Amino acid sequence: MPIKQGDLVILYYEGKKYLLSVKPEIFHTHCGYINLSELEGKSFGDQILSSTGEPFVILKPTLYDYVMKLKRITQIIYPKDLGYILLKLGVGEGKTFLECGTGSGALTCALAYLVGEKGKVISYEREEKFIKIAKENLTKLGLDGRVIIKHKEVIDAFEEREVDGVFLDVRSPWLLLEAAFNALKGGHPIGILVPTTNQVVQTLTTLKSLPFVDIEIVEILLRSYKLNPERFRPEDQMVAHTGYLIFAKKVLSDLVK
Ligand SMILES: C[S@@+](CC[C@H](N)C(=O)[O-])C[C@H]1O[C@@H](n2cnc3c(N)ncnc32)[C@H](O)[C@@H]1O
Numbered sequence: 001m002p003i004k005q006g007d008l009v010i011l012y013y014e015g016k017k018y019l020l021s022v023k024p025e026i027f028h029t030h031c032g033y034i035n036l037s038e039l040e041g042k043s044f045g046d047q048i049l050s051s052t053g054e055p056f057v058i059l060k061p062t063l064y065d066y067v068m069k070l071k072r073i074t075q076i077i078y079p080k081d082l083g084y085i086l087l088k089l090g091v092g093e094g095k096t097f098l099e100c101g102t103g104s105g106a107l108t109c110a111l112a113y114l115v116g117e118k119g120k121v122i123s124y125e126r127e128e129k130f131i132k133i134a135k136e137n138l139t140k141l142g143l144d145g146r147v148i149i150k151h152k153e154v155i156d157a158f159e160e161r162e163v164d165g166v167f168l169d170v171r172s173p174w175l176l177l178e179a180a181f182n183a184l185k186g187g188h189p190i191g192i193l194v195p196t197t198n199q200v201v202q203t204l205t206t207l208k209s210l211p212f213v214d215i216e217i218v219e220i221l222l223r224s225y226k227l228n229p230e231r232f233r234p235e236d237q238m239v240a241h242t243g244y245l246i247f248a249k250k251v252l253s254d255l256v257k
Pocket of ligand 1: 074075076077100101102103104105106107108124125126127130152153154155169170171
């Protein structure tokens with residue numbers, strides 16, 4: 001399908017990727033400029049020349065590109081962890097998910113992308129300045145219609161009930177576990193991300209005092225490799241730590257632990 005006005009595209013040049021919207025605007029690079037209107041009618045995979053004759057490849061953005069190109073004002077959840085979180089929460093078409101807090105909206109965008117037009121994401125955030133950035137990110141991706149951001153500090157309860165999944169990315173998630181329990185449908189998952197082992201221990205202790213089962217704690221390590229077939233080996237440096245992921249499912253009867 002030919003590219004049209006308003007579409008999001010990636011322009012790829014010598015390992016650098018730019019996420020851009022197709023509109024009457026000039027995109028300036030270190031090697032000339034490109035009139036973005038000229039992308040209209042081209043196909044993904046085509047190349048476009050900059051004003052100095054450098055070839056940029058037009059790529060179809062994926063959810064990965066969207067997340068990596070978001071405007072960030074807080075720590076975000078990166079693709080390494082997002083992929084597992086989305087599978088563990090069972091995110092899919094038409095479902096409703098609850099999260100706290102929104103931050104820059106990386107998880108919010110990923111949830112909104114996958115729940116589709118019939119799904120919903122309800123996201124709580126206490127800081128107005130973060131909400132502004134998260135909304136900008138959602139709007140850029142055309143996902144704002146699927147998300148309700150509530151400007152509230154969650155203390156002991158969410159306003160929602162019977163949601164398909166809850167995710168907590170806050171400093172003291174153990175304080176919100178009961179609130180999450182009450183918001184969840186029976187048998188459905190909660191996910192939590194915390195950066196330190198101290199937080200894991202406190203979360204786990206509270207989680208075990210509540211009717212949750214199928215508890216899992218994991219850490220995901222991702223290693224990149226150099227692109228040299230003659231000397232194929234890992235990159236020398238890697239992101240060694242982002243956070244610990246904790247998952248569990250709600251039991252309707254508090255007799256089962
Ligand atoms: C690390 S950020 C979330 C990042 C987000 N998951 C992402 O992927 O972009 C944590 C956010 O939670 C918010 N927050 C912490 N405790 C909260 C609470 N009790 N109620 C509402 N928001 C809270 C903070 O203001 C902060 O913006």
